[in-house]
Amino acid sequence: MNQLFEFIFQSSYDGIYVADKDGNGLMVNEAYTRITGVKPEELLNKNIRDLVNEGIISESVTLMVLDKKRTHTIIQRVKEKEVLVTGNPVFDENGEILYVVTNVRDISELNQLKLELQKTKALSNQYLYEIEEFKKKESVQMMMDGVVAHSKEIMDVIHLAQKVARVDSTVLIHGESGVGKEVIVNLIHKYSDRAQAPLIKVNCAAIPQHLLESELFGYEKGAFTGADSRGKPGLFEQADGGTIFLDEIGDMPLDLQAKLLRVLQEFEIRRVGGRKNIKIDVRVISATHKNLEMMVQNGQFRQDLFYRLNIVPIKIPPLRERKADIAPLAYYFLNKMNKRYGFNRRFHPEVIYMMEHYDWPGNIREMENLIERLVVTVDHEEIQVSDLPFSLLNQDVRKPISLKSMVEEFERKIIRDYLAKYKTTRKTAKILGISQSALVKKMHRIGLK
Template sequence: MTISTVLKHNYAIISEAEWNQNPDFSRYSEYGLILLRDAKDAIIGAVWEGRPGEMIPVGIASLQMLEEDAEWDRYSVWIFTDPYRNILGWIERESLYRFLCHFYKTKKEFYETVLFSLPHRVTVIDGNSLICFVNEQEIQARGMAKNQIIGKRIHEIDKESSLERLLSDREKKTVIRLTDNKRGIYTQTNILKDGTSIGAIQVCWEAEEIEKIVMNLEAYTSLAQDLKAVFDLSYDVIYVSDGEGMTLRVSSASERLWGYKPEELVGKTVYELEKQGVFKPSITRLVLEKKDKVQTIQTTKTGKRLMVVGIPIKDEKGNIIRVINTSRDITQESRLQAELEAAKSIMQGYKQELEQLKQSAWKNDRLIFKSEQMRNLVTLAGKVAEVDSTVLILGESGVGKEVIASFIHQKSQRKENPFIKVNCGAIPENLLESELFGYEKGAFTGASKDGKRGLFEVANEGTLFLDEIGEIPLRLQVKLLRVLQEKELVRLGGTKPVRVNVRIIAATNRDLKEEVQKRAFREDLYYRLNVVPIQIPPLRERREDILPLALHFIDKFNREYNRNKMFSPEALEKLQAYKWPGNVRELQNIIERVVVIAEQQIIEPRHLPETLFHAQNNSNGISVSTIMPLDQAKELVERQLLAMAKERYGTTTRIAEVLGVNQSTVSRKITRLGIR
């Protein structure tokens, strides 16, 4: 029976203030003990089912105190803790007394068994010179029954004995003398307690036994020399502990790997050394907990990484009596492995980025614009590129959100590192998590046996562009938020956090505020992303950019398809008049189509898709679809142009500049036409 078998675990820990508010033990009927703690979380007392109406003091004891003369009657209830001060359980004083009675009785029987097992004659006397113990060898040597010896004074059994002389000594004393027949020796030692001799013990060694011991001693000495040579010359650390985790022997390599000499470690427990950070984790502790061989990586206070194998040595009853560890320094191997993994990650990032560049190389061309809106937007993007703030790019589909994201990356300090793009709406939901965050080997059926890095890790030290961010499901939004807040992630199927240093640029054509109200998008994630919002206006609101973009695309596709096409003025007018609901992407696709299909060198309006004409005929543009007086048509055109310009540019000075007239003319016409 051990103390752990009698400890009770039905306790609760609450604050003293909580108990004082409602001191009713019946609220905790399932518990036998309520521990009360103060504001600093220290246990200050308890309420016990044996005395539920009052707070009583409790004793706190470690397992080591069982070996000491503690004042067990001081408290009605005792709490026992492990070496880390964690509570193991509680016990009433009466139950503790019963355990201690059994505990000390067991120890007494153990020590008597030890003395009985010695191959020598053993006699023990108490402080009154009365014989209180003799073993079988002594009984046989005396030729008497045990009851004829126990309880008698030593001089009644051995008139020449000098054992009782040691009882008067107040210091430890050992006497060695020859037996009367000169064929053996007596070893006599007093038993001290608090400076007083409370007894003495005598061991008789026969000459034949002494000779055997001398021979064994020589053999052990030779073996010890061999083992010392192994310990001193071993490149690895050899570490020997007992079954309680006490360090018994350490090889000299400990100074090289751990920064501690063997004598600085011997005599200390592995729990103490682990707590001090000498090594982590303690392999001996793991072996004692698992009761089996353990092999794992250990880190040291000096920054080393060791591969350690711990092997338990057990007695015939299966109890661990020794733990032997061997530690091999793998710091250099780990560093090389980390560098290899980093190189693989960079290579994977560059490979993916290169593939994306091949598929959409035009998106990294220089920015093409003429409008004031885009000039201001690019200026803002340039400023944002100088810092690592998260950017949220907003705009309709096809306006060039990815182009702006790439521009920010190329202008940033991360431009030499990967720029990884992922369309969150194009990847199935069940694959998106593993693509973004990666997975460990065996995380799911069909997973790679080596695991896989996610795009966050691939983009490490670079930029990750999350297009269509509004498509990410809610359950993944939580993991994305953690990456933004903590700069770390956990792979699918893994438990170990992975640190990442990634700049996030997100984009969406959705109204995320509306999505937050619909509870389709997390509000906290929205504010994390919306640090620097950039709104890209649609192409219809920046018509000055249509012609520069059209000329840029026709030049690009002429070079790509080895053509020499050009637009007629009438075709350019049609492009300029169209509202482009598909924005820049639609403009690019239409120009690519006419460059490939048109047979003539000059692209006329008839080569353009009919959708451009249909949309214009049904729009509210400046074109006139019915017959009217010329003056009326002129006024209608002026009204529409001035209203559109007033809404877009605001000031009459800017409107006059765009329309190519004097500022006074603009002011006069706006007043006359009643435009507000």
């Protein structure tokens, strides 16, 4: 019988600790050590009061049972680990306590799950709040003349574009394909004194090189075989009084670069086959995704032309370097496509998280095309992570990431954005509903300075 009792005692998954009527440890099973990390020799033949004084346990349910003479359950800390303990009295025939049997259960995992659930709920609520805020702000953001402006990086670009719009200096816009160079050109033209005159856009890479000169400068009648018998004004003449945008200027052939340089110096053009110069009044904006300085060094682009074009350089950062614009852009394109096709699609919050952790090699153009594809192809109202294409799902964002890291990253984003808006920790803390000291501590913890 004793062997059976010992087997049952040691087989229990929960920890068991037995003390006598004076609080001295008599028995403890292996599960108690597994759960709490406290070894048997630290408990046996020692009084429970000493264990409390030594800090091994935070408080004693055994002493509560001895005092009240009834069952007690408390949450106890044993060597910094939180456990649920229940003390049960064992009485003799006279109703006096002989022993107290304490059952110990590990609740740290349960607490962790509870905490993670609370954080997940808070994160989802914050995403839903941001969604509503983005919807409210959309009309303000988008009325920046077609520019979704949320990040500091793109706001700096807009500020510079509005500043140079008031003068006629040549502007060279640098940026990867799809970052929105043409949108900035539209902005500059709209805020300029030439806004009521034409804005002519030319993609130098899309026109065959042997036709580019006649397209830009026009031609006289009979200038070449197949030419219009009346001649034709070029795009520079058509832009007279306004603005001409030379996109992909890095693809312009060297011989034509020399003629463009003359236009910028003399503000006059000569048609192909013509004998007289024609005065023009044109503001020139150019753009490229190429490294023109490197092309100059390699003899592929004229240095003098580069200096003429690059009087005011504007660098548009790629989408991966301005994460704060991703969510506003996504909701803008979603609303745009919903209106275009008569749908009422919406994003699951995790879709935005995935988008914010994708590199977007095709930049804004890639995002717009992706969202249009999702809107017209999914069979349900809410666009899910599973609807995203493999190329996006296959990024590093799919690597395991702890909920703690996700929450900290989200906190960093919110605090960084609010600090940029309200400038001081005092104002930011007030908006966030916490004390300034709590905000500073949190910033230190999540690596914000």
